[in-house]
Amino acid sequence: MPRLIFFCGHAGTGKTTxxxxxxxxxxxxxxESFCLLDKDTLYGRYSAAVMGALTGDPNDRDSPTYLQHLRDPEYQGLLDTARENLALGINVIVIGPLSREIRDHRLSDRQWLGIDDTIDLHIVWVHLPEDIARTRIEQRGNPNDAYxxxxxxxxxxxxxxxEVAEYPExxxxxxxxxxxxxxxxxxxxxxG
Incomplete structure (x- = not known):
C-alpha cells in the first residue's frame, strides 16, 4: 500500500525542514523509498519565468496575479505528479502550503485527490506563532518572500x-x- 504524506502549513513554519x-x-x-515533491522545487523556476513575464517580478509568489493565474495550476501539477508516482507503487511526500485545500477539507477527500482506499494517507499541519514565522521568513532571505x-x-x-475538533484529519x-x-x-x- 503506497503512502501519501502531506506536510502543509503557512510560509516559515518549517514544512520542508x-x-x-x-x-x-x-x-x-x-x-521503502519515498519520492519528495516540494512545490517550490518543482515549480520555482517555472513560476519565476511566468511571473517575470506577467508582472516584471520573477520572485512574486503572493500577488493577486500569482494567486489568480499560477497557484492552482501549480498545485494541480503537484498532485498529478504525486498520483503518477503512487500509481507506480512509489511512496510520496508532498510539501506545500495547501492552506486553501486544508481549509476546505479537500486533502482528506480521496475522490477530490483522485486516490483510492489502497493509499495510506496522512496530512501534517506544521504550525507556529505568526511572529516566529515572520522572523524565520525574514532570516531566510528568500527573494520569493519579498512580496x-x-x-x-x-x-x-x-x-x-x-481547529483540532474541526479538522480531525x-x-x-x-x-x-x-x-x-x-x-x-x-x-x-x-x-501508524
Whole structure:
C-alpha cells in the first residue's frame, strides 16, 4: 500500500525542514523509498519565468496575479505528479502550503485527490506563532518572500489555524522548537 504524506502549513513554519528531517527515519523504519515533491522545487523556476513575464517580478509568489493565474495550476501539477508516482507503487511526500485545500477539507477527500482506499494517507499541519514565522521568513532571505513581507497585512489575512475538533484529519505539529521525542512521535503517527 503506497503512502501519501502531506506536510502543509503557512510560509516559515518549517514544512520542508521537518519533512526532510523525517524522510531518512521513514525509509529506515519501512525499508521503502519515498519520492519528495516540494512545490517550490518543482515549480520555482517555472513560476519565476511566468511571473517575470506577467508582472516584471520573477520572485512574486503572493500577488493577486500569482494567486489568480499560477497557484492552482501549480498545485494541480503537484498532485498529478504525486498520483503518477503512487500509481507506480512509489511512496510520496508532498510539501506545500495547501492552506486553501486544508481549509476546505479537500486533502482528506480521496475522490477530490483522485486516490483510492489502497493509499495510506496522512496530512501534517506544521504550525507556529505568526511572529516566529515572520522572523524565520525574514532570516531566510528568500527573494520569493519579498512580496509577502511587503504586503504582510494582506498575507496574514489568508493565514488560519485549523481547529483540532474541526479538522480531525490533520496531524497537528507545533514546529516552534520541537524535541527529538516530538519528532519521533510524529514519525510513529505517520507509520501508524
Amino acid at each position: 521537518i519533512a526532510k528531517h523525517l524522510i531518512g527515519p521513514l525509509i529506515g523504519r519501512t525499508g 509577502k513581507l511587503a504586503h504582510w497585512e494582506d498575507y496574514r489575512q489568508r493565514r488560519f489555524m485549523p 490533520l496531524i497537528m505539529f507545533d514546529n516552534t522548537s520541537p524535541t527529538e521525542d516530538e519528532r519521533l512521535a510524529l514519525l510513529d503517527r505517520l507509520l
